[in-house]
Amino acid sequence: MDVDVIIVGAGIAGLTTAALLVDTGLTVMVLEAAARPGGRVKSLRDSDARHLSDLGPSWVWPPYQPILADWLERLGVDTFAQFEEGEAFIEMAGRQTLQRELPPQSGIRRIEGGPSALIDALLLRIPDHAVVCKTPVRRITQIEGGVEIGLEDDVVTGRRLVMAAPLRVAAELDWRPALPDGLTAAMHATPTWMAAQAKAVAVYETPFWREQGFSGRIASQIGPLGEVHDLSGDDGAPAALFGFVGWPLEMREDEDLLTEEILYQFARCFGEDAEDTTHMAIEDWAANPFICTETDRTETPRHPEVAPDILREAHADGRIVFAVAEVGENSPGLIEGAFDAAQVAAATLIEAFALDAEAGLGED
Ligand SMILES: Cc1cc2nc3c(=O)[nH]c(=O)nc-3n(C[C@H](O)[C@H](O)[C@H](O)COP(=O)(O)OP(=O)(O)OC[C@H]3O[C@@H](n4cnc5c(N)ncnc54)[C@H](O)[C@@H]3O)c2cc1C
Numbered sequence: 001m002d003v004d005v006i007i008v009g010a011g012i013a014g015l016t017t018a019a020l021l022v023d024t025g026l027t028v029m030v031l032e033a034a035a036r037p038g039g040r041v042k043s044l045r046d047s048d049a050r051h052l053s054d055l056g057p058s059w060v061w062p063p064y065q066p067i068l069a070d071w072l073e074r075l076g077v078d079t080f081a082q083f084e085e086g087e088a089f090i091e092m093a094g095r096q097t098l099q100r101e102l103p104p105q106s107g108i109r110r111i112e113g114g115p116s117a118l119i120d121a122l123l124l125r126i127p128d129h130a131v132v133c134k135t136p137v138r139r140i141t142q143i144e145g146g147v148e149i150g151l152e153d154d155v156v157t158g159r160r161l162v163m164a165a166p167l168r169v170a171a172e173l174d175w176r177p178a179l180p181d182g183l184t185a186a187m188h189a190t191p192t193w194m195a196a197q198a199k200a201v202a203v204y205e206t207p208f209w210r211e212q213g214f215s216g217r218i219a220s221q222i223g224p225l226g227e228v229h230d231l232s233g234d235d236g237a238p239a240a241l242f243g244f245v246g247w248p249l250e251m252r253e254d255e256d257l258l259t260e261e262i263l264y265q266f267a268r269c270f271g272e273d274a275e276d277t278t279h280m281a282i283e284d285w286a287a288n289p290f291i292c293t294e295t296d297r298t299e300t301p302r303h304p305e306v307a308p309d310i311l312r313e314a315h316a317d318g319r320i321v322f323a324v325a326e327v328g329e330n331s332p333g334l335i336e337g338a339f340d341a342a343q344v345a346a347a348t349l350i351e352a353f354a355l356d357a358e359a360g361l362g363e364d
Contacts, residue, residue, distance in 0.1 A: 003027040003130075005349060006149060006158035008137045011039025012118060012335060013323040014164030016071070016342035019125035024350050029156055030126070031149065033136035033165075033290040037123065040194065040291060040325075041335075043116040044201050044281045053201045053231055053240040054114045055283035057194075057335055063107040067343070068336035072111075075121035079109040080234040086210065088217035089269040095222065097269075102217060112234060115335060136290065137165075139174040142316050160352065162345050164323045166192040167311065168293040179315065186310050188295065190326050193304050193333030195285055195292035198245040198252055200225060200262050203279040207232045207239035209270045216241055218269055223247060224261045228269075241266060241274075245282070249297060252284055304333030312344055318352050321345045 005021055007014045010032035018028045030037075042055040062069040062079060072079065082105065090098040111117055123131065141148045146159040163170045171179075171187035178184070207230065209216050216230030225243030232239045243262070245252060252258055259280060266274035286292045304326060311327045314320065323345035328337030 001029065001154055001156045003029045003156070003158050004353065005029075005160050005162060006031065006147060006156055007162040007164055007323075008140075008149075008170070009039060009164035009324065010034075010037035010131055010133070011164060011324070012041060012115075012122070012338035013325060013327075013342045013345075014039070014162065015119065015122040015126065015131075016339055017162050017164060017323045017346045018130065019122050020342065020346035021349065022126055022130070024353075026349075026353060028126070028130050029158070030131045030164075031135045031137050031151075031156070032131065032133045035134050037131055037133060038116060038119045040285070041115040041119055042283060043114050044203070044279060046279065051114050051116055052203050052238050052279055053242065053281075054116075055199055055201060055281060056285075057115050058110060058229075058231060058242065059108050060111060060115075060335055061107040062109055065331055065334075065336040067330055067340050071118070071339045075118060077117045077121055078112040080112060082108045082110055083207075083210070083230040083232060083236075084215050084217065086213045086215040088215050088219065091218060091220035091222045091265075091269075093221040102215070102219075110234075118335070137173065139176065140320075141176040142319060147316075147319055159356075160318070160349055161320050162323050162349070163320060164342075164345075166195065166291055166293075166324055167307075167322065167326055168192055168195075168295055169290055170322075170324075172293065183310055183315060186308050190307050190311065191299070191302055191304070192291060192293075192296055192326060194301075195296040196249070196301060198247075198282055198284040198286065199242060200245055200258075200282045201231060201240055201242045201280070202262070202266065202274070202277045204239040204241075204273075204277060207236040208273045209241070210236065212270070214270060216270075218243070218265070220246075220265065223265070224258060225265055228266075245284075249286055252282075252286075255282055258282060304337070306332055312341075314348055314352070321348050 218228035226246035228243035231242040325338035328340035
């Protein structure tokens with residue numbers, strides 16, 4: 001199999017890069033380790049595979065994120081306001097609980113159908129056969145005129161490669177020859193946003209907390225969820241609450257106990273109805289080796305900063321570029337960062353292919 005560009009990783013950044021390259025007539029192959037495209041974007045689905053809620057990102061800030069706002073429009077995806085009306089619970093370490101309205105979060109919005117709607121819209125722009133799941137890339141070999149990736153029963157060659165996997169995961173692959181030390185160091189030094197987080201989602205028949213005058217927000221020093229928010233769809237359906245798990249990694253392994261404690265936390269704030277979920281899920285991203293590395297698991301999470309320029313430059317004589325949210329100069333680590341990184345990577349490659357064509361390279 002031979003394509004113009006091999007893309008490793010089918011998250012927002014990998015798929016956006018693919019869509020932009022396909023638009024210009026280039027051939028791509030997106031190799032994805034997981035059984036589904038989306039990466040950190042993941043839906044909790046019902047038995048008919050309909051989206052119920054988000055197990056990865058939930059929020060966007062279109063007023064402050066012009067690149068994201070542009071892509072929402074291009075992909076025909078709508079947003080609605082995050083529900084925040086009513087009182088929040090503040091659970092203090094000494095077991096005292098306060099109830100009060102918290103100031104609304106400026107510009108915060110949710111995506112109709114969840115961020116998976118972005119993935120579905122991007123997939124429509126890429127030929128089906130060009131996205132290959134359950135295909136973890138382990139080794140990347142530079143060959144004359146391109147790169148080569150050996151799969152279980154095939155070899156894929158491409159003139160160029162987009163690395164759209166989290167940087168620390170990518171740094172641990174078998175690169176032949178090895179990437180320059182400075183580049184590898186920059187990859188290791190860039191944390192993957194939310195990689196070590198676990199997100200819990202509980203779905204209900206109705207958003208009963210709203211009827212009681214509660215916003216669904218909890219800020220807790222007791223846990224197990226450190227913060228909780230309303231994650232219902234527009235107009236309250238499907239009704240859902242979500243929170244980030246504050247327990248250390250080892251304690252999360254007992255999922256039954258964690259579920260029990262989460263429902264107990266919901267019930268002590270919102271009453272016994274909170275134990276009557278229709279669906280409940282905990283997504284522990286720290287357990288996903290294609291998102292989270294040992295370094296992500298052990299270091300204190302940091303807010304994303306703009307990564308060094310070396311990660312936005314082309315390497316190996318222009319053959320290799322990176323496109324993952326943490327590389328984006330705008331909103332690094334966030335959905336907008338993924339779109340930004342993809343645009344930059346695609347523009348770099350499109351220019352390189354145009355120069356090749358001018359020079360008569362790459363033509364049979
Ligand atoms: C719990 C959680 C909450 C979040 N909340 C928000 C939020 O509210 N708002 C926001 O803007 N952002 C949020 N984020 C961040 C957001 O999800 C990411 O910015 C975005 O999804 C990253 O997309 P990406 O394509 O850059 O990378 P990823 O989604 O990480 O995609 C990388 C892909 O590469 C694949 N891969 C890795 N290694 C290999 C390999 N060797 N071979 C083949 N494939 C490989 C992975 O399986 C994955 O599919 C959140 C993230 C999490 C986990």
